[in-house]
Amino acid sequence: MKPGTIFRKFQARDGRMVTLRAPQWSDLDDMLDFINSLVDEGADILVDTKTTREKEVDWLARKLSSLENERIVAVVAEVDGSFVGLVEVGPKMGRSRHVGVLGISLKDGYRDVGIGTELMREAENQAPRLGIEIIALDVFASNARGRRLYEKMGYRVVGRIPRGILKEGEYIDDIILTKDLKKHNS
Numbered sequence: 001m002k003p004g005t006i007f008r009k010f011q012a013r014d015g016r017m018v019t020l021r022a023p024q025w026s027d028l029d030d031m032l033d034f035i036n037s038l039v040d041e042g043a044d045i046l047v048d049t050k051t052t053r054e055k056e057v058d059w060l061a062r063k064l065s066s067l068e069n070e071r072i073v074a075v076v077a078e079v080d081g082s083f084v085g086l087v088e089v090g091p092k093m094g095r096s097r098h099v100g101v102l103g104i105s106l107k108d109g110y111r112d113v114g115i116g117t118e119l120m121r122e123a124e125n126q127a128p129r130l131g132i133e134i135i136a137l138d139v140f141a142s143n144a145r146g147r148r149l150y151e152k153m154g155y156r157v158v159g160r161i162p163r164g165i166l167k168e169g170e171y172i173d174d175i176i177l178t179k180d181l182k183k184h185n186s
């Protein structure tokens, strides 16, 4: 997939127009602000330390190379010309290569208007191109919005790692959900 490829546009529930496209180099500074703002707000994600521009350059270079070589699916949501969120699916290795692991996050101020739902839909449409048949993801037990989104999209809880997350001194269960794309499409 070529960086910047546009997939589709839609109107979010608050009326804003959203473009779904592949990531591109010019997302670098927005992505850096984004990950650091998620850390600052204490979002329910695994990353807990802010990153530097240098590290973000390496990270994005690897992402774009994986994207161009069809090793991952990555979809950016853009509003008014700026990056507002990202979903990614990458296959596991070897005999689990038909299982893709999904991660998604949106900037504060762009949540709860259906953008996450459309990002997930787009990722699910594209994942089979990489041979992915099942999507797996983890969510913090405390993340009610994330859980609602995944369950609404047809993901089912298949496991739980009790106390699998340690956030600000408190243990939280790590919930594992999956969706079999073949079953949902047949």
Ligand SMILES: CC(C)(COP(=O)(O)OP(=O)(O)OC[C@H]1O[C@@H](n2cnc3c(N)ncnc32)[C@H](O)[C@@H]1OP(=O)(O)O)[C@@H](O)C(=O)NCCC(=O)NCCS
Pocket (backbone or CB within 6 Å): 043, 044, 045, 104, 105, 106, 107, 110, 111, 112, 113, 114, 115, 116, 117, 118, 138, 139, 140, 143, 144, 145, 146, 148, 149, 152
């Ligand atoms: C989780 C996240 C990706 C969801 O994306 P989103 O665009 O906000 O999701 P949507 O608007 O498409 O759907 C969210 C659903 O949760 C519901 N919801 C919101 N807050 C809720 C709560 N506290 N309890 C239950 N449901 C809730 C919304 O009403 C909506 O359901 P609906 O469409 O039936 O009304 C986004 O909010 C986000 O990035 N959060 C911060 C980072 C994060 O948690 N990332 C995921 C890590 S697993």
